[in-house]
Amino acid sequence: MLNIQDSILIYDGSFDGFLTCVFQVYDLKLKRVLIQKDSESQASLFGKQNVVVADPVKADRVWKGLGKKTSNAGRLRIYYGFLSEKQGVENLLLRYIQYVFESRLPVDSDFSNPDVLELSKVAKSVGREKHRMEAFVRFRLTKDGLYFATIEPDFDVLPLISKHFKSRYADQKWVIYDLKRNYGLYYDLDKVEIINLTLPEGFDASKTSPDYFAVEEIEFQTLWKDYFDSTNISSRKNLQLHIRHVPKRYWKYLSEK
Amino acid sequence: MGFTRIQEKLKILADAAKYDVSCASSGSKRSNTNKGLGDATGMGICHSYTEDGRCVSLLKILLTNHCIFDCAYCVTRKSNDIKRAAFQVQEVVDLTINFYRRNYIEGLFLSSGIFKSADYTMERLVAVARKLRTEEKFNGYIHLKSIPGASDELMKEAGLYADRLSVNIEIPTKEGLKLLAPEKNREDFIKPMIKVKNEIIQYKSEKKLIKSTPLFAPGGQSTQMIIGASGESDQQIMWTSNYFYKKFELKRVYYSGYIPISYDSRLPHIGTEVPMLRENRLYQTDWLMRFYGFEVHEILNESHKNLDLEVDPKLGWALRNLEYFPVDVNTADREMLARIPGVGMKSVHKIIQARRFRRLNWEHLQRIGIAMNRAKYFLVCASQDFERRDLTSPQLKSLILQNTTSKYQKKLSPQLNLFE
Ligand code: SF4
Numbered sequence: 217m218l219n220i221q222d223s224i225l226i227y228d229g230s231f232d233g234f235l236t237c238v239f240q241v242y243d244l245k246l247k248r249v250l251i252q253k254d255s256e257s258q259a260s261l262f263g264k265q266n267v268v269v270a271d272p273v274k275a276d277r278v279w280k281g282l283g284k285k286t287s288n289a290g291r292l293r294i295y296y297g298f299l300s301e302k303q304g305v306e307n308l309l310l311r312y313i314q315y316v317f318e319s320r321l322p323v324d325s326d327f328s329n330p331d332v333l334e335l336s337k338v339a340k341s342v343g344r345e346k347h348r349m350e351a352f353v354r355f356r357l358t359k360d361g362l363y364f365a366t367i368e369p370d371f372d373v374l375p376l377i378s379k380h381f382k383s384r385y386a387d388q389k390w391v392i393y394d395l396k397r398n399y400g401l402y403y404d405l406d407k408v409e410i411i412n413l414t415l416p417e418g419f420d421a422s423k424t425s426p427d428y429f430a431v432e433e434i435e436f437q438t439l440w441k442d443y444f445d446s447t448n449i450s451s452r453k454n455l456q457l458h459i460r461h462v463p464k465r466y467w468k469y470l471s472e473k
Numbered sequence: 474m475g476f477t478r479i480q481e482k483l484k485i486l487a488d489a490a491k492y493d494v495s496c497a498s499s500g501s502k503r504s505n506t507n508k509g510l511g512d513a514t515g516m517g518i519c520h521s522y523t524e525d526g527r528c529v530s531l532l533k534i535l536l537t538n539h540c541i542f543d544c545a546y547c548v549t550r551k552s553n554d555i556k557r558a559a560f561q562v563q564e565v566v567d568l569t570i571n572f573y574r575r576n577y578i579e580g581l582f583l584s585s586g587i588f589k590s591a592d593y594t595m596e597r598l599v600a601v602a603r604k605l606r607t608e609e610k611f612n613g614y615i616h617l618k619s620i621p622g623a624s625d626e627l628m629k630e631a632g633l634y635a636d637r638l639s640v641n642i643e644i645p646t647k648e649g650l651k652l653l654a655p656e657k658n659r660e661d662f663i664k665p666m667i668k669v670k671n672e673i674i675q676y677k678s679e680k681k682l683i684k685s686t687p688l689f690a691p692g693g694q695s696t697q698m699i700i701g702a703s704g705e706s707d708q709q710i711m712w713t714s715n716y717f718y719k720k721f722e723l724k725r726v727y728y729s730g731y732i733p734i735s736y737d738s739r740l741p742h743i744g745t746e747v748p749m750l751r752e753n754r755l756y757q758t759d760w761l762m763r764f765y766g767f768e769v770h771e772i773l774n775e776s777h778k779n780l781d782l783e784v785d786p787k788l789g790w791a792l793r794n795l796e797y798f799p800v801d802v803n804t805a806d807r808e809m810l811a812r813i814p815g816v817g818m819k820s821v822h823k824i825i826q827a828r829r830f831r832r833l834n835w836e837h838l839q840r841i842g843i844a845m846n847r848a849k850y851f852l853v854c855a856s857q858d859f860e861r862r863d864l865t866s867p868q869l870k871s872l873i874l875q876n877t878t879s880k881y882q883k884k885l886s887p888q889l890n891l892f893e
Pocket of ligand 1: 540541542543544547548549550551585586587
């Protein structure tokens with residue numbers, strides 16, 4: 217339980233903000249800390265609430281410090297874990313980071329430590345979501361020549377998939393928009409930018425309306441669906457296995473369904 | 474594009490291509506350096522899955538299903554009464570590019586029936602690949618079928634554009650081939666394979682000296698065998714496979730359970746079940762050979778010609794070789810860890826990492842994710858309680874099966890994680 221000596225650090229939800237909290241914990245030698253996003257924090261009778269302002273310089277020092285104690289994969293695990301947005305993940309991350317700094321040996325693969333195991337699992341599920349999005353994003357060609365895709369990923373994976381799509385679709389303009397978090401990536405043939413869109417009134421992302429999309433778009437979707445249907449071999453049908461690969465909640469994006 | 478015409482062709486020519494099970498789109502190193510379209514550096518991505526659980530990562534079609542041959546096991550055979558169609562080179566290019574731009578696919582897998590002659594056919598396959606690479610600046614994945622009997626010059630050009638080339642030997646034994654495809658002979662299959670293998674070796678060694686040497690089939694070669702069409706044994710299949718891996722340095726051999734498509738009396742009749750479990754056991758054996766350090770004759774030999782369908786081949790081997798067990802997970806070397814039933818290569822790796830920190834007990838092993846129901850009879854660890862009874866192989870087998878029945882009855886596909 218919380219008691220009067222506990223400190224509660226409130227931050228803005230950004231990764232820099234979180235790392236600044238970690239900096240604070242070491243700088244002020246705080247014990248028994250709770251880190252919370254400002255959107256999740258509640259006024260509490262217990263503990264001191266401190267609002268921590270994201271500071272890129274401090275965040276960078278923590279990140280560099282981690283670089284000396286752990287491999288690149290180990291640092292990535294922290295970032296992936298953060299993007300899971302799981303409630304309370306900040307505290308798992310803090311314990312993990314403390315273990316990294318304390319331990320003489322690299323802890324990456326010490327799976328018998330519960331925090332290492334837990335975080336590696338969380339990071340893995342974020343990694344899986346990243347791969348799913350790389351696979352299941354479906355671009356549709358709009359009337360003004362833009363390849364447009366919408367997603368609603370379980371975790372905040374847009375920052376992780378940007379590089380993949382940039383190097384793959386270097387010669388077409390594209391947008392991948394996260395409807396859940398209401399922001400997206402826009403590639404303008406040169407660089408990727410973060411954008412917010414106001415979608416037109418009555419826009420239904422699950423439909424390919426000729427008001428917005430190119431004529432040939434509907435044709436290619438039909439061809440793809442036909443193609444997909446003819447790849448099935450009915451004597452090998454195995455629906456159970458299929459659902460394991462493509463969970464039903466992703467079907468709505470896929471034009472072949 | 475005449476939309477309905479294309480639609481019709483696509484249906485026919487995708488349908489005819491689906492019996493080729495290869496779906497790999499990984500292993501290439503082609504990156505997007507010309508600011509073109511596509512990038513094939515990473516792992517292959519499955520963009521969707523068919524209802525029988527196979528990965529869809531490539532647009533897999535035939536250029537045409539007209540064929541001058543009459544191989545009994547093939548839907549495209551001359552004597553089969555089916556609709557025929559042929560794509561134009563440009564049509565295949567347009568479909569590939571437009572599917573790729575929408576993130577439907579990783580690339581193209583183009584095969585063909587043989588019309589007029591081997592070279593005439595191969596020339597058109599190469600023309601598609603050339604157009605994609607040079608005119609469209611396409612860096613996605615291209616897999617071309619090497620047409621048996623095609624000339625060395627064409628195979629060489631094919632390798633410069635394609636990421637992977639494959640020739641399907643289809644029938645594992647010479648006798649089977651004679652029976653089912655009397656017009657064909659092994660040499661025709663092998664000739665383009667040798668050419669490609671030699672070119673790959675040469676390009677690789679040149680690349681070491683001169684960095685600008687172009688890629689030549691960076692994803693290597695593969696082949697496919699049909700299982701259960703010609704009465705062959707598992708030993709014949711896997712020894713052939715082993716021979717092709719070693720002799721032609723193949724990247725992959727695929728095993729495709731025969732799907733009855735003909736009333737020909739030389740073949741299993743229509744309605745015969747596709748041997749999917751057998752297919753899965755063969756893939757497991759293939760993995761044991763390639764990643765687990767097993768020699769093919771340890772698993773299949775004169776006194777053991779067919780795999781046991783009830784248990785996976787590693788468990789089968791362990792049951793025949795109980796003298797190697799139990800293995801102590803805290804001291805055993807990598808090779809021996811890999812031989813414990815229920816322990817996959819990922820777990821082997823994790824065990825080796827984790828035991829540097831502490832001696833491992835059952836709880837650790839369970840968290841690492843080994844399949845305890847099989848593994849527990851074959852290992853000892855830092856826990857005091859382990860299997861002490863002196864069980865015979867048949868006893869062990871029935872004990873293990875009691876706890877795993879539901880699992881082995883499931884129809885498995887080659888794309889499952891095979892040992893987990
Ligand atoms: S040559 Fe190829 S396409 Fe033609 S019948 Fe034989 S296997 Fe089928």
